[in-house]
Amino acid sequence: MQIYGKIFSEPILKSINAIIARQPQISRRKLSRExxxxMDWKSPNGKLQEMSCRKALLELDRRGLIKLPERKKSYAFEKKKKRKLDVPIASIEGHLSVLGEIVIEPIKSRYSKDSRAxxxxIENFHYLKSAKLCGAQIRYIVKSEKYGYIGALGFSSATYKLRARDAYIGWSEKARRENIQYVISNDRFLIVPTVKVKNLASFLLSKALQRIxxxxxSRYGYRPVLVESYVDSSVFKGIGYLASNWLYVGNTSGRRDxxxxxxxxxxxxxxxxKILCQESADxxxxxxxxxxxxxxxxxxxxSIRLYDNRLKQRLYAIADxxxxxxxxxxxxxxxxxARTMGAYRFFQNEKVTMDIILDAHTEATIDRIKEHKVVLAPQDxxxxxxxxxxxxxxxGPTSHLDHQSIGLILHDTLAFSEDGTPLGVLDAQVWARDPKDRGKTRRRKELPIEQKESMKWLRSYRRVNEIAKLCPETLIVSIGDREADIYELFHEAQRKDSKAGLLVRVGKRRNRKVAGIDLWDYMSSQEERGQFQxxxxxxxxxxxxxxxxxxxxxxxxxxxxxxxxxxxxxKVWAVYIREINPPPDIKSPIEWMLxxxxxVDNFSEAYQRVQWYTRRWGIEIYHRTLKSGCRIKDRQLGSADRLETALAVDMVVAWRIYHMTMLGREIPDSPASVFFKEEEWKALYCYVHKTPIAxxxxxSLREAIRMVGQIGGHLGRKSDGEPGTVTLWRGIQRLDTATEMYIIFTSSRDGP
Known part of the structure; x- marks a missing residue:
């Protein structure tokens, strides 16, 4: 989980609890330092981020993930001290010249005379009566050459979120989180009440801003670019700030006081x-x-780029x-x-989109891709x-022939291992056709590819190529059927910066030429390199x-x-296969041009390319799973944008069940715990075997998957093969209920 921008994984939580167990009397300050x-949690100048860490520890304690040591009743610095005013204060009136030289100095030690002053x-003359500043801070004391102490200023870390300020800056939530440190706050500004000198306030503010x-x-290792301040209009008018060219941008909500x-x-x-609005590469x-x-x-x-932890937790709950x-x-x-309304609000949130959700899943998919030498990426x-x-x-209409049916068009790309195990979704393009574009198909030759739906193949390849650059040890091959047989796609794949391979089945109607000869005729005239069945x-x-x-x-x-x-x-390689002596009743014998x-340098490699193309059917199985398993057509939402966001979750869920199906065939002897939680595989065993003892x-994973298939209606006969995705969907739904009951019964059994 992520708190205050840091990931607290299970090993980290175990380490924190181990520190507390070893040192039950450890102070919270020492714990935060450790x-x-x-976690190597440091500020730009290399200092430990103790206060942020202490807040995070309190949040972890509140959630019950750690148990903080008991806090001491009080610390010396927390005791309220009544500070006597023992510095001389002069009564002065007139112009700036009467003060002589005015010095504004930063306080370098909390134990110095200037610090005490x-x-x-602040505690005797400032209207807030509080000298406490939070986080990073610099305090300035103001002294007159003739009269001594005449004022004080304090700067500290800026408010994390402020509507008026954020609107004026115009930064995104991501930019605010990354650059908030470059904004500081003028939290205290005091001129001793007995000093009544015209223009002194604007003079002091200007001098302080020149050096802050x-x-x-010098103190923190980075330079702020903006200062904020707040003026209680019931007490002051803010004339000093306006006279110093500060910008009034609005009011706070007044929620705190x-x-x-x-x-x-x-x-x-x-x-x-520009500095505040810039964002890191995303x-x-x-x-x-x-x-x-x-x-x-x-x-x-x-890894989802949602900066509100509540949205993240809602996404996890919806996916589950x-x-x-x-x-x-x-x-x-x-x-x-409550959960239903939360889901609807989540899909309505403008910050949550299909791309944001799927990008996070793709990050996890990339991690799985790196474990393979070859990964196949069919698109359809x-x-x-x-x-x-x-x-x-x-x-929009979903057919070029009539406009009776309406919906969305989905063009997606999946990653598969060579064995056919789905690794995840790499790309998803969703759009609604414009009813006004009727007849666009007949004009397709007149339009540039950027204005045609064929552009989907290039966008998918570019996405795969982007991912291939992140996986230099893995060959990723984009695969398309006959619809992908467009010259622009091959032109894209031969660029110097292209790292992904391309494999496309060619259609006869494309009229491809090699040395002026029809491609099919040319390949038919080539020597047969071998046969297979x-x-x-x-x-x-x-x-x-x-x-x-x-x-x-x-x-x-x-x-x-x-x-x-x-x-x-x-330059490409052509692989041509054709069925030999097909039965008389076969009207369409198998014939592929890839x-x-x-x-391709030998028969083995050519045959491998054929095997690669056969994996393209995996994406069709995935689509069937998505439609019949997830029942996406039953999602009742008010707009296409909301449907897309829900579809993103459904796509990952459909991948997960498909992944489980194939994983049981790829690593059948692995323990069921690689996929199922402990309470799930135990509930599954008890449900299938009608026993209360797990x-x-x-x-094994294969046994567990067969059990899920069994409760989903799979008969398990020799001729039935392994359970399919739809059967497993039904089984997963029943397993959820069985798991709930198992948890209830075991909790009552273990109770008092």
């Missing part, structure tokens, strides 16, 4: 807004994963609810009015029909068969079409 050292002046940047940088205060800002640099590869959480949703979405009850609508899945398009939702805004499953009335295939491959220079007449041919940018050690 935790800062443990500063506290005495340098002094702050019921008094709305004027907010003033003073820029210390000309480019202050692309893939910059997220911080939470790998050791027991909650799968937190592991999957832990959708996973446990995938075929239910939102109220049924969430269970209870599917239609999401929401015709039963006529009140949902911003939907594939199993073709039953399809309708056509019986299953073992098909004998011939294989040819060659490197070719793919000639550009007329619209690319100025471009050079592109083009790839990954080199084993001490988990069963």
């Amino acid at each position: 935790v800062c050292e443990l 500063w506290f005495q002046l 940047g340098t002094d702050w940088e 019921g008094i709305a205060k004027k907010v003033f800002l003073y820029p210390l640099q000309r480019n202050w807004r 692309g893939l590869g910059h997220g911080r994963l939470i790998k050791d959480s027991s909650n799968w949703a937190e592991r999957e979405f832990g 609810d959708f996973y446990n009850k995938p075929q239910a609508n939102i109220p049924e899945a969430c269970g209870g009015k 398009t599917t239609i999401l029909d929401y015709s039963t939702h006529p009140m949902t805004k911003d939907l 594939i199993h073709v499953p039953r399809r309708g009335n056509i019986r299953a068969r073992e098909a004998q295939m011939s294989l040819r491959y060659s490197s070719i220079d793919l000639e550009p079409p007329k619209r690319f007449s100025s471009s050079d041919p592109i 083009l790839t940018t990954v080199s 084993p001490e050690e988990p069963m």
Whole structure:
């Protein structure tokens, strides 16, 4: 979990609890120092962030994740001291010249004479009667050459969130979190009441602002660019600030003490807004994963760029609810009015989008990709029909032929291992067709690709290429079917900065040319390099068969079409397979032409490229899981944007069940605990075997998945094979109920 910008993983929490267990009398200050050292939690100048750490420890204690040692009744510095005014105070009237030289000095030691004088002046003369400043701070004492102490100023860390200030700066929430340290606050400003000198206030403010940047940088290692201050209008008018060219930008809400205060800002640099509004790179590869959480949703979405922890916790809860009850609508899945309303508010929140949710999941997917030498990334398009939702805004026609059906178009890209295990979603493009674009298909040759839906293939490849750059030890291959056979895609893949491979099945209608010869004729004339056999499953009335295939491959220079007449041919490799002597009743024998940018130098590599392409069907299985398992068409939301946000959660949930299905085949002998929580696999065992006693050690993952399939309706006969994704969806839903009952019964058994 993330608190005050730091990740507190389970190992970190265990280490903190271990420190407390070893030293039960440890002070909270010493504990915060040790935790800062443990987490390397330091400010830009290398000092430990003790106060931020102490706040985080209090929050962890409040949540019950750690048990802080008992706090001492009081500390010496907390005792309220009545400071006697023992410094001479003069009564002065006139102009600035009567004061002689005026010195504004920073206080370097809390034990100095100037420090004691500063506290005495503030506590005796400042209207707040409090000299306490929080966080990073610099205090200034003001002295007159002739009359001694005449005033005091104090600067400290800025308010974390302030509506009027934030609106004037115009920074994003991310920028505010990253750059708030460059804003400081003028928290105390005092001129001794007996000193009545015209223009003194504006003079002192100007002199202090001239040096605060340098002094702050010297003490803390970075230079502030903006100063804020608040003026209680019931006491002061803020004339001194206005006279010093401070900017009045609005009022506070007055939530703390019921008094709305004027907010003033003073820029210390000309480019202050540019500095405050700049954001760190937010692309893939910059997220911080939470790998050791027991909650799968937190592991999957832990790096999400939402800066409100409540939104993160809501996302984890929604993902869990959708996973446990995938075929239910939102109220049924969430269970209870509060959780349901929370889910609807989450999907309505403008800060939460499909891209933000899926980017976090993709960060976790990249981590899984790095464990493989080769990863396949098929992309495909599917239609999401929401015709039963006529009140949902911003939907569009899903067919070029008529406009009876409405919905959204989804073009997504998944990552698969060579064995077919889905690793996660890499890209998702969702759009609604404009009803006014009817007839656009007939004009497709007149339009640039940027104005056509074909652009989806290039966007997906660019995303895969971006991810490939983050995984230099892994070959990632983008795969497309015949619809992806567009020259622009090959042109994109041959760029010098392209790290991802490309594999596309070619359609005969594309009329591809090699040395002026039709591609199909050219490859048919090549020498046969070998044969292999594939199993073709039953399809309708056509019986299953073992098909004998011939294989040819060659490197070719793919000639550009007329619209690319100025471009050079592109070097690719063609792999051509064709069924030999098909049965007489087979009207469409198997015949594939594959083009790839990954080199093919022998039969083994050519056959491997064919195997790669067969993994493309994994994305179709995923789409079926998403539609029939998640029942996404039953999501009742008011606009297409909200549907997209809900769809992002459903896509990750659908991947998880598909991942579980294939994981049971890839590593069947692994313990069930690699996927199921302890209470889940124990509840599963008790439910299936009708026993109240669960084993001490988990069963194998394959056994657990078969049990889930069994309670989902899978018969488990030899001819049935392994349970599929839809059957497992039903089983997961029943397992959720069984787990709830198991927890209830075991809790009562262990109770008093």
